[in-house]
Amino acid sequence: MAMGIDRAVMKAAICRRYGPPDVVTIGDLPVPRPGARQVLVRVRATTVSAGDVRLRSARVPRGFGLLLRLGFGISGPRHPVLGAELAGEVVDVGRSVTRFSRGNRVFASLIGCHAEYVAVPEDAAALMPSGLSFATAAALTFGGLTALLFLRDKARVQPGARVLVNGASGTVGSAAVQLARHFGAIVTGVCSAGNAALVRSLGADEVIDHAAEDFTAGRERYDVILDAVGNCSFARCRRVLAPGGRLLLVVGDLPQMLGALLRPSRGDLKVLGGIASVRREDLLLLAELAERGAFKPVIDRSYPFARIADAHAHVDTGRKKGSVVIELG
Known part of the structure; x- marks a missing residue:
């Protein structure tokens, strides 16, 4: 038995079939044993993201x-524990681990975080920034890694670039506003009127109420449009992209994503998609930015672990701001 663990069974949120929030139930699973290059983390906080909801509901x-069912399971998730980010304490380390020791407070990004204990690859974790709560640290990666992929790696945003974030109050959008500002961009956020003050507080120079104004019909031109909602086709956005502009598709249908993969260049414009990967250097960068106050995840609300199905239901509404956190005590 790992040090600090006096039982062989843990509680986990288990989803064995696709469906509404109540298909997620709390059950017992064996406590995992860390591999040679893994650490065993006692999870103190995790999140329910839009990605978890898509996978739970299909x-x-x-x-x-069809691709989801072929890849993740025909009638339900092949790996029934969802969740992609966590923060907690290291309670055991594999024999080849060099970066962590028991008692370290860490945050991490991997599949299967909705459980009391998770075996985490050493390269998928980083030390928590000082002064951050477990709840805040748990919410660093889903939006942060995605925003880094698109703004830094795909669009290569430079100081002075005009960046529009569609869906600026969501998990990815709120991270994108902050990171675009960090990169020196002039940022416009698109969100509801009720979230305008929040988006301005994150660093947006301008805010557009999506219910009152269609940004694609305006006179402004943008070097980068990041779509975190899924309603920005190239045909719709083309006229408001500046010469050399990039449309970044965080969310899109299969034809859009295939188009971004197979034909990214449209004259001097580009349409770019992609899926964020977990790189240790990016985790360290997010930790550094969080410690400096340059990036702070937005938390909509928190739920106890026993009410994780309620958290799914809230994310289902599509009206959350930032992240929905699950606290495990």
């Missing part, structure tokens, strides 16, 4: 339904 953008 409601995905057009064209991805």
